[in-house]
Amino acid sequence: MLLVTASVRADATAAAAWRAVIDWPGQARWIPLTMVRVRTGHATGLGVRVEAFSGLRVGPLRFGLLDRFVVAGWREPDADGGPGEVEVLHLGPGFTGVGTIQVLSVPGGSIIAVTESFLPPGGAVVAPLVRPLLPLLRAGLSFSLRRLARLLSRELA
Structure with a gap:
């Protein structure tokens, strides 16, 4: 298995950050060149199925990565400061994990x-x-998280 991690500090509360993270279609606002669609009747909680396409579209042609995933773990941040966590299973075809x-x-x-x-x-x-590309993947993930933090800061203003 390959591993990529990144984190960011945001000025927003954990509740506001959580809402932004689990707004699957809204991820297009902070993940470059990405379109996200919920494929189930519900958009939050266990069992949500999502398709995310990251890449370019030229007419009917798509050049990029399709990520299909299902939400397999769900714990919202609690009022006492307990962390929120969402776990997804990537089903392919772009990657699995x-x-x-x-x-x-x-x-x-x-x-x-x-x-x-x-x-x-x-x-x-x-x-x-693929292993030599991990620093590039980590940089892309960090870039997206920084965009999310800036977006959350603007929404506070």
Whole structure:
């Protein structure tokens, strides 16, 4: 399995950060070149199925990565400062594995931490070829989280 992690501190409360994180279609506001659609009748909680496409569209052609996932774990942040956590199972075809997003309450804001443990298409055979790209993937994840933190700050203003 390959591992990518990143985190960011946000000025927003854990409750506000949580709402932004679990707003699946709204992730397009902070993840570049990404469109996200909920594929189930409900948009929050266990069992939500989501499709996220990251890449370019040229007419009917799409160049990028399709990520289909299902929410497998769900714990909202509590009023006493307990962390929120959503766990997703990535089903492919872009990659498979487990992702978690944690939202922690800290004085003056929150911390949003993301962990992705995954295999690329082709599985363990292809993983060594992808490993040199992990710093780039980590940088992209960090960039997206910084955009989220800025978005949350603007919404506070």
